[in-house]
Amino acid sequence: RLTNGWLPRAVNVDLQTDATLQVDISDALSERDKVKFTVHTKSTLPNFKQNEFSVVRQHEEFIWLHDSFVENEEYAGYIKLQKLGEGEGSMTKEEFTKMKQELEAEYLAIFKKTVAMHEVFLCRVAAHPVLRKDLNFHVFLEYNQDLSVRGKNKKEKLEDFFKNVVKSATDVDDFFEHEKTFLLEYHNRVKDASAKSDRMIRSHKNAADDINRIASSLYTLGTQDSTDLCKFFLKVSELFEKTRKIEARVAADEDLKLADLLKYYLRESQAAKDLLYRRSRALVDYENANKALDKARAKNRDVLQAETSQQLCCHKFEKISESAKQELVDFKTRRVAAFRKNLVELAELELKHAKVPFQRHSSDTTILNIE
């Protein structure tokens, strides 16, 4: 059970939470095969019956909420929220049980990640000027019965539209040009960094496992040996066990603060790219509508229809451009804040672990030098 005590306030500081709507996960209870999140809301909005209330939600219900946003046409102009539970955040029932039975610390680390992910998702929604007003979201927060949603299995396929976009479409807007170039490169780099950080952390965990085995062997030697080395081996075994704990925690923290950060922004940058794709598509539609209108006017046939269509496309394109611009600016702000927070915390944790006195040199060497 994880309670309010250790969960950091404002998990993702890039999302400004204001008094009108504050959402957090105040409690998380891991049962045999599922996790129950307590979603706690504080709000002065008139939409809610009370100013403060909590409900219990499971993972499937988060997915339901997420999917409802994705399917909503109205929200096409926003960077799509990241899908929850793809890979590292959630686990299968078997993995969960196994984790619990084995190393509690590792389990705790993974559990932390899961809860953090879900909370980030909610805070994103709560901070978003439009999404926070979504009815489904309010239902999710307030309705204290099961939402009885069935798990959905959606596959989102997105084409690499840039290659197909006719470059003649004069995209004179420098902002979007820059964003396009920037995002392409940034996304690739973040992808690489994410993969490399994963590998680095994996090696770290492997080393910790070896140290674990070494500590055990030393312990056995300590109980078996007939010489002065008995006590010595036992003491050294203790020290190795301490080292192992440190290494394991370093790896876990690097995972949480660095690897997860990079993964998150890998997906965010992909989502931003997708937004640009959608804008480009809208642009193409608009240009095609223009051409169709010209044709219609020339033939003086179905002009009204063509005009309506063109106006619709224009409107859609302008709307998407406007929201996209804001989204991309916000993306930068959020990104910078998130990196700052996580890098600072990473450094602080690394320092904390490095400073653990696993060998107080003078006192320990006298113990070790037993004659």
Add this chain to the structure above:
Amino acid sequence: QSASEPASLPAEDISTNSNGPKQDSLFDDDPEDLFAEATEEVSLDSPERDVLLSDGPSPAITPITPPTSVLTPRIGLHDDMFTHSSFDEVKIEEEEGGDSFDIHISVSDPEKVGDGMNAYMAYKVTTKTSISLFKSHEFSVKRRFSDFLGLHSKLASKYLHIGYIVPPCAGKKHWMTKVKVGKEDQSSNEFVEKRRSALERYLMRTVKLPVLLKDPDVLQFLESSELPRAVSTQALSSAGLLRMVNKAAEAVNKMTIKMNESDAWFEEKQQHFENLDVQLRKLHASMESLVLHRKELSVNTAQFAKSAAMLGNSEDHTALSRALSQLAEVEEKIDQLHQDQANADFYLFSELLGDYVRLITAVKGVFDHRMKTWQKWQDTQMLLQKKREAEAKLQFNNKPDKLQQAKDEIKELEGKVEQGEREFEQISKTIRKEVSRFEKERVKDFKTIIIKYLESLVQTQQQLIKYWDAFLPEAKAIS
């Protein structure tokens, strides 16, 4: 006694002297005779004398092709620590004198000699000592790998079968395996350094045995500017080694003697070394795994550092971009830290364990030799018994000529039985002393080296603190 030289030997002065122990008259005339313990007279021609080499084939030269440039061994952070750690001084405690002497041997300057197929690595062996056995206080010679193996071969053939725990020297097979498995090539700095370090430890362990220190072969190895090429007369192929092991096992099976008091000590010790062997091998394997993973961690950290730098480059927020570059720098420094720690893991801890796994094999061999000595004595005794019975029969049947022959044979056998008993008692006595010495050394070795290793861990931690301390303000500066 000398075998035919392999064709690929370089054209150097090859003397085809026998490689038996030299009768060093200089030593015999020494009035002081500092080492009072009697040297067992070794009969070189004894056919039962077996040779235990640690592993590997003959000391014949295997052609190697390291690069032509003089290789400087890779010097890790704790170069001095690794090999000189527990060997800072060898104090030979004189049993009856109380004087102590010191000796320090270093193996350095690996250098490729010759070209192509005939090329080999030569090492400089420097001895610094105040022991009067030696002609001077500081001197150097050049030796090649086969010289080391040759020395070990000679010492093993002289001393193992009488109960001395002769330190093994990792043979060619060991190094070949390393090359195959470890993806290292013989020319890599790391491989050269590993071998250099191993040879140095081998020599230091060897001179720690008083009986070996004064051995003429050892003295010659350390002092002589020219060394006769090691030939493979006593080389043991792996087949030969297997034969020897099987024979020892047979001897043990035939042993039906009831264990008396003194034997209980041997039984107990044998069991102790069996257990120790199992545990040390396990520990060694785990340690080797750690070395591997730590090296992987170093490589992966370096790769991540580069990746983070690239990310920083493409980041268009200036402060964040700078912070990411700083992160990349920190990670780069940390990857070097991991590399250094991996070296400490290896040279301090892992090699210590590897050495002791090999040493314990030698210990077990010595116990086996005792068994065989006992067996030989028993066999001779049984033979004597048979001869006596035969003599009685001859006497009964009144065959005077054969009788005399029988009596002569019996006389000879009685002598052999006495000798067999003496040899058995001697080897038992030697082993007791040797095991006691060995255990003392083991305790000292492990304590000294492991403490040094733990210090390396502390050092690494302290470096980490420095690096992250420097980075933290950079991260906070992002706005």
